[in-house]
Each structure stands twice: as structure tokens, then as C-alpha cells.
Amino acid sequence: MPAERLLPSDDAADLVDLTRTIVDKELRPRVDEAERSATFPREVFRTLGRAGLLGLPYPEELGGGGQSYEVYLQVVEEIASAWAAVGVGVSVHALSCFGLSHAGTPEQQQRWMPDLLAGDLLGAYCLSEAHAGSDPAAMRTTAVRDGDEYVINGAKAWTTHGGEADVYKVMARTSDTGGRGISCFLVPAGTPGLTADNPEQKMGLMSSTTATMLFEDVRIPADRRLGEEGQGLSIALAGLDAGRLGIAAVATGVAQGALDVALAYAKEREAFGRPIVDHQGLTFLLADMAAAVESARATYLHAARLKDAGRPYARQASIAKLVATDNAMRVTTDAVQVLGGAGYTKDFPVERYMREVKVMQIFEGTNQIQRLVIGRDLAR
Incomplete structure (x- = not known):
């Protein structure tokens, strides 16, 4: 019994129909095996990206779909009705793009957003720490300025797509001024010193890899900071x-x-x-x-x-x-x-x-x- 939807336009209705087709052909046949074997469905995210479903709420000039949140969320719901882990992944990917879209420079946006929204790059979001989940202002991961670079040290817990993502949006402390001392950075996978701990053994969402990301003297150029220092929180x-x-x-x-x-x-x-x-x-x-x-x-x-x-x-x-x-x-x-x-x-x-x-x-x-x-x- 598909959900009854009152959509704002014919284009939005077509998007939901497209989503349902992809869900039936690409997601439903794979979900049971992927959940049993805890296999991360990277190719599914590429399929969704090629169909334009990963970047729906972002501007068309950046490679997005230019759709309202009202429409985007109903697409996410359709995906999750078949495969919750992929629905969560789409939501987390969109969240990882948020800082770039809202605080990134035009140069940063043009460099990263098109590939993220097309699914060629998969994003992750690093905010929580083992001792700072509901209280992110208590985070201890640091980013110390060293010339034209920042050096990041610490650990970020409960990272969805941890070890699978191509780009990590990371919140780290740049000063000791509480919540006002946190800044936001983009850290590519493969950067020396960035590793994923063993995946968490969870109750559910087996095909969604969750891991602590470890930062040991991770050096990134200063132009990977989003916004000004202190704007991260x-x-x-x-x-x-x-x-x-x-x-x-x-x-x-x-x-x-x-x-x-x-x-x-x-x-x-x-x-x-x-x-x-x-x-x-x-x-x-x-x-x-x-x-x-x-x-x-x-x-x-x-x-x-x-x-x-x-x-x-x-x-x-x-x-x-x-x-x-x-x-x-x-x-x-x-x-x-x-x-x-x-x-x-x-x-x-x-x-x-x-x-x-x-x-x-x-x-x-x-x-x-x-x-x-x-x-x-x-x-x-």
C-alpha cells in the first residue's frame, strides 16, 4: 500500500515515481543479503547519485536538484521504506554537504559539491565523541593552526559511513572558548593519519558502517576550513x-x-x-x-x-x-x-x-x- 502523497508539482510526482522504480528494481532485491552479510552498498549510492536523488535539496548550479525539502524528504521516505540503512545514508550524506553549501566559499563549493551531489564522492559527518554526544561543546578533538595548515588530533565516535566515505566533515576545537572555539573542516579520506577503528557491532542497520574515526596528526590545508574559526558549532x-x-x-x-x-x-x-x-x-x-x-x-x-x-x-x-x-x-x-x-x-x-x-x-x-x-x- 504505497503512501498517498499530495505533491506540489508534476515534476515532484515524477521524482517520487522515479524513486519508487529505483527502489523496486535496485534496492528491494539487495537489501536482505546486504543486511545479512553487513555489506556496505556503495554502488547503491552511486545509482541514487546518477539518478539525481542525492542532491535534491541543493542548488542546481552546484549540481543539485533545486527541490524543496517537502519533496526531498518524501523521496528519502520512499527509499527508507525498503532499505533503512540507505535512507539513513542519504540523510547523512545530505547533512555532510550542508556546511559546504551554507558556509563554503564559491571556490570550495565548485571544487567539492558537484561530485558529492552526483554520488561520485560519499560524505560523512564527524561531530560526536565518546564523552561528548548530546553535549558537542565538550568535544576534545583539536585542530591547531600551523602556517598554511591545520593539524587535527582526536577521535570522532559513531560516524555513519566511517571508513567508507570519501569526504569527512569534521568539527574540531581551535580554541579553548567552549562552544565558540569549534571550527568546521573538510577532510578527504586517505589523508595521512586518518583511520577508521573497527566498525561497531550494532543491533540494526547492519549494512550501514558505523565506526570511530581516528585523527593522528592529520594535516590539511587551511583552505579546507569552512567558514571562520569559531563558527563550527x-x-x-x-x-x-x-x-x-x-x-x-x-x-x-x-x-x-x-x-x-x-x-x-x-x-x-x-x-x-x-x-x-x-x-x-x-x-x-x-x-x-x-x-x-x-x-x-x-x-x-x-x-x-x-x-x-x-x-x-x-x-x-x-x-x-x-x-x-x-x-x-x-x-x-x-x-x-x-x-x-x-x-x-x-x-x-x-x-x-x-x-x-x-x-x-x-x-x-x-x-x-x-x-x-x-x-x-x-x-x-
Whole structure:
């Protein structure tokens, strides 16, 4: 049961149709094996890039699609409905491009953006540290100026695409002035001193490599800094608002996928002489699942439309991330319940969906942090 969408233009509808075609032909046939073998799907990102789906919210003059966030997020949702790890990867890749798009010089943008948006280069985002997850201002990774270079030392935890990416957007401390002492840098893979630790052994998203990135006297030219010294945390936090919308869309996509599987199963499985979907107790459960999916979609689309209109949307982004990920956790758990014992096996994808959405309540700011952001905004 594909999601019903009210799109702003025929071009946007064509983009969603294109996405659904690619999802059915390129993603669905690969996802189960990739998740079982923990194989990073680099070629899938190239396919999405060649189709123009990696750069949708960025300007056409930089190689992007020039689309609104309202449209871009619905494309991400369609991707995630089949393959959550790829949906997360698309969102993280877009987040890695944010600093370059918003704080990079024209020369930096022309040098890096076209290849990133085309999928020839894959981006990663290095903000969190082992002791500084929800409090990025406490980071200890340093970038010390040495003539025309910076020397970076430290470690960045929980890096999506860690060891797989071509370019890392890195936040590092350039002075001891708290949050005002953090700067933003682009560090290419292969730079001497930059290595990936062993990948994390995770509960879900097996095909999405997550690793700590180690920086040992990593030297980069000063022209790899984005913006001025001290602007890094503001660049990071501004990007996180958009990133939270990406995760809200991913979570909604996984929840839609879980609902689709549960509904199809309920129509085919019989008990007491009739399909189980005809039993009121189960019908009510499916109705609650559908309500949760559609309310999550409406919430992230409202925030996206505010962003597209140039209006403040930080509170609404936090609400969208909170609502969509909590709803997805509930929907995927209920999908397992609909399938009963079969839902607890790997014969059906709902057990995978349930494992995958758990982390979505944690990354891009835990849902407890989202409540803090929302509460502070309300109190202002």
C-alpha cells in the first residue's frame, strides 16, 4: 500500500515515481543479503547519485536538484521504506554537504559539491565523541593552526559511513572558548593519519558502517576550513535541524514498510475460518498503526514547509524527529505482534524494522534532547 502523497508539482510526482522504480528494481532485491552479510552498498549510492536523488535539496548550479525539502524528504521516505540503512545514508550524506553549501566559499563549493551531489564522492559527518554526544561543546578533538595548515588530533565516535566515505566533515576545537572555539573542516579520506577503528557491532542497520574515526596528526590545508574559526558549532547545529527532518522521514518510511507487511499478512492469514484482518482486535491495531504513520508524515512535512518558506523551524524539526521515531518504534513493534510467531523470525522483515528504528530514537539528538529543545523554545 504505497503512501498517498499530495505533491506540489508534476515534476515532484515524477521524482517520487522515479524513486519508487529505483527502489523496486535496485534496492528491494539487495537489501536482505546486504543486511545479512553487513555489506556496505556503495554502488547503491552511486545509482541514487546518477539518478539525481542525492542532491535534491541543493542548488542546481552546484549540481543539485533545486527541490524543496517537502519533496526531498518524501523521496528519502520512499527509499527508507525498503532499505533503512540507505535512507539513513542519504540523510547523512545530505547533512555532510550542508556546511559546504551554507558556509563554503564559491571556490570550495565548485571544487567539492558537484561530485558529492552526483554520488561520485560519499560524505560523512564527524561531530560526536565518546564523552561528548548530546553535549558537542565538550568535544576534545583539536585542530591547531600551523602556517598554511591545520593539524587535527582526536577521535570522532559513531560516524555513519566511517571508513567508507570519501569526504569527512569534521568539527574540531581551535580554541579553548567552549562552544565558540569549534571550527568546521573538510577532510578527504586517505589523508595521512586518518583511520577508521573497527566498525561497531550494532543491533540494526547492519549494512550501514558505523565506526570511530581516528585523527593522528592529520594535516590539511587551511583552505579546507569552512567558514571562520569559531563558527563550527553553529554550522553543526544548523545542519542538525535539517538532519532531524531527514531521520523523521526515514523513520516514517520504515514504519510505512512495517505497516505494509503487517496489512498484507493480515489479509492472507486465516484464523477461525476468516482472514485475521476481519477480527476487530487486529483491525484496531492496524488502524492505530496507520494513524501513527500518517501523523508522523504530516508532522515532518509541516516542519519542511516552514523551512522551505524561510521561517524558523527548529522546534518543529525536533517535534517531527520525536514524533516520527517514537511512532515508528511503536508501529514496528506492533507489526511483529500482527505476524505473531512469524514476526519474531527472520522469514519476514518486521523484526529487522523493529531493530532498525530503535537507534532513530537516539541519533541526531536523543528524543530526551528533543524534548529539552522543544521545552526551551516554548519557555522563551
